[in-house]
Amino acid sequence: MHKSPPELASDIGSITASPPQEHNAHPAYRPDIDGLRAVAILSVVLFHAFPSKLRGGFVGVDIFFVISGFLISTIIFRSLQRGDFSFTEFYAHRIKRIFPALILVLAACYAFGWFALLPDEYKQLGKHMAAGAGFVQNFVIWKEAGYFDTASELKPLMHLWSLAIEEQFYLLYPVLIWGAWRMGLNVLTVVILLGLLSFGLNVGGIEKEAIKTFFLPQTRFWELLAGSVLAYVQLYKPAPFAAWLKRSLFHPLVFRQPPAAQRREAVLNNLLSGFGLFLIVLAVFGLHKGKLFPGWWALFPVLGACLLILAGPQAWVNRKILANRLMVFVGLISYPLYLWHWPILAFARIMESETPSRTIRMAAVVLSFVLAWLTYRLVERPIRFGRNTWVKTATLCVLMSVVGYVGYNAFMRDGLEFRYRQLTERNAQFIWVAENNQNEECKTSFPEFAKTGYCAKSKASGPTILLLGDSHANHLYPGMAAVTNSTVESVLNFGEGACLPFFDVASFQKGGQDPCADRMNRSLKVAEDTKSTRIIVVSSRGPLYLYGKGFGEIADEQSHDRALASTNNPSVSDFREVFKTGMRSTMERLTKKDKRVVFVLDVPELGFDPRSCVDIRPLRLTTRQIRQPCAVSRKDFDARNHEYREIVFSVLRDYPTVKIFDAAAELCDDKWCWAMKDGNMLYRDDDHLSVQGSEYIARTLSKLIDPAHK
Structure with missing residues (x-):
């Protein structure tokens, strides 16, 4: 049965009467939204x-944002219109909806981590539990x-x-909309302006600060606000909006022979849904982690x-x-299901010390569905839909x-x-203490470097x-x-993590800002000017900067994506040219100072976690042997380093006094x-x-620096 044109989108905003004891209106149930x-x-x-297999599947989060913005706004707008919006009831509903399953998953991770995680891993889990509980x-x-x-998989x-x-959206948005409503402002205008501002921050920040743009609320709120705009239009302007859509879509420039008037509503709805599904499929299968996201790309899943x-x-x-x-x-x-699936996959990755087998990952997905269903039936539904009392909310x-x-x-x-005292001792070989990065001796002698990444000095x-x-x-x-x-x-140690130690070279995470050029220039200047310093050892993870x-196994980790730029000639985009x-320039300046x-x-670079080479895990999923051999093939090493070494040798041919280690x-x-x-x-x-590896390498390096050293 077809609806008349003015009712085109009224399904979206249809509201059921709230239970007598409740104030806020709630949307009528739509099974298709659960399907979305x-x-x-x-x-x-x-x-x-x-x-x-599904490189753009991460856009599912953006779809969730739209759904949340739509449903929450529907509740708020209709309740404000009826004059019975209740903040207490609104937040009580959010608590009963979100807290039960989250508390269960956090507690389960803590309990399982007690037996499965090493101290440094358990420490990070505790930090994230606190952050998760505090949103x-x-x-x-x-x-x-x-x-x-640490890699996100861990x-x-x-x-x-x-x-x-x-x-964070739920905390701020209702207050803002309530205030705009009370002041008599046009709520739609307020929402659109906020959405445009958030989207502008997103697009403006994605090139320079990709990680910040991905995680911060002000650059993601526009996705929830897109759902808010949709909710407002469907509640208050369904007929004019439906008429505008029909005029636009069935214009003679689009349809030479538009469908009959009685069929236009169905045709319009089908075209909208078909194109929406197409955009989502395009995003899921077409996007990947190499794209700067969200940015403009997020329009695909959001609009869909x-x-x-x-x-x-x-x-x-x-x-x-x-x-x-x-x-x-x-x-x-x-x-x-969202709450359960990632911890299960992450714990599997941790216990295996490598990407789990396909069988393990499939089992993890199945277990996630089972736990999600049990959580929904035994925890979420009874608390969310049971008797509504303040004691329940307070207890949560x-x-x-x-x-x-x-x-x-x-x-x-x-x-x-x-x-695990014994495991802690066996894990000590992987621990890097803070004193290896900074110590008071260096910070006292070079206070201007006290806040840099590395400032350590072996003697007074x-x-x-x-x-x-x-x-x-x-x-x-x-x-x-x-x-x-x-x-x-x-020995004095100066430097900065992930910073190439060359004059006037910016080194930064892709989509981030440069923390390196100024710091490394200052460090190199100290190397030039410190009279007591006779020997300068220059070392870096060279291939990382050439290839970015x-x-x-961690090649796809975005935290390792690097970019290089010359501060003297920013137009040069070839990392190899910037490196050379x-x-x-650096070799020229240092050798001229008679250093x-x-x-x-x-x-x-190993490309794998060396913990997989020793039996230090409290729990393991499989009985397979530890990694043998604990090594990377020479063939893979040579392939990774061939061009890097060619560039280094080509430059150092012009500086015969520079020794190569x-x-x-x-x-x-x-x-x-x-x-x-x-x-x-090592x-x-x-x-x-x-x-141990540092001492192993240093014994040979010291002989090159001072052949008399034994």
Whole structure:
């Protein structure tokens, strides 16, 4: 049965009468919206479990944002119109909707992590539990993001960033709309202006600060506000909007023979829903992590979701596909499914110390569905739809506070090391203490560098050896300090993580800002001007800067995406050219100052977690043997480093006084580049030396610096 034209989109805004004891109006149930939730959650789950198969599945989060903005705005707008909007009732409903499943998942992660995680991992879990309970996880993840951040696959509560953004919206948006309504402002105008402002911040920030733009609420609120605009139009201007759509779509310029008037509503709805589904499919299969997102690309899933909601439940796509019983079922459990699936996948990744097998990932998805259904039936529904009392809401708030405190306690107590004392001791080979990055001796001697990444000095005397570079210079420091301890040499370590140690070269995360050029210029200037310094050791993770990507299993981690630029010639976009020019300029200046320069050819990148080489895991999913051999193939190493080494040698041919130290020669043979030698773990992660590895390399490096040194 077709509706008359003025009722085109009224399905979207139809409101049921609220129960007598409640004030706020609530939308009539639309099974197709639950089906749209299913599209969103299935996209996200499949992307997380099989990222190579569904590269753009992350846009499911954007679809959720639109749905949330639409439904929440429908409640607020209609309740304000009726004059009975209640903040207390609004937030009580949000608490009963969100808190029960979240408390359960946080508590379950804490309990499972007690047995499965090492202290440093448990410490981070506790931090994220507190952030998740306080709905500030997006800010925490943003602050953590960077070159030295733990891979997202190893953070069981990483996904709570999106829930935090929704909750921040729920806190601010009702107050703002209520205030605009009371002042007599046009609410639609206010919402549109806020949405345009948020979208402008998103587009303006994505090129320079991609990670910040991805995680912060002000650059994501426009997606929820898109749903808000849709809700307002459908509630207050359905007839004029429907008429405008028909005039536009069935104009003679579009249709030579427009359909009959009685069929136009159905045709319009079907076109809207079909095009909306097309946009979402295009985003899910066409986008990938290499795109700067959200930015303009987010319009695809956002507009697609808006069009599907706008089309109404009678459109063919909505009626036959979205309102299908299976899709509705998935939509009903979509919230607990979102909460469960990522921790299960992340714990599997942690326990395996590598990407789990396809079988394990499939089992994780199945388990996520089972737990989501049980959570929905046994926890979510009874609390959400049971008797409405303030005691229930207060209890949930107390429980959430307790869970947050328990997590914070684990964080403050360094992951509760007493759980596994033996494992803590065996894990010590992977620990990098803060004193290897900074110490008081250096900060006192060079206070202007006290707040930089690295400032460590081995002795009180004037530095004779200066380590200069990124973290691949820093990881040489403990070894050099140890082997020179009984000599007259004093080692100074300057630098900044993920910063190429060349004059006038900007090095930054793609989509981020440059923290490097000024800091490295100042460090290099100290190297030039410090009279006591005779030897300058320059070291960095060279291939990373040439190719802008990580290596091996973490090659796709966005935190390792680097970009180079010349501050003297910003128009040069070729990283190789920037590298060569910066290196040549640096060698020129340092050698002219009569300094002995040692250029370190980088250690091999492993491309895997060296923890997979030793049996330190409290729990494992499989009984397979530990990684053998604990090494990266020489073939892969040579392929990664071939161009890097050619560039280095081509530059240093013009500077014969510069000595070359090949760190890889100490770790590689004809077939393998080893992470372990003689039972000693030489790496602490996929590309940084451990303290043992630092001492191992330093013994040979010190002989090159001072041949008399034994």
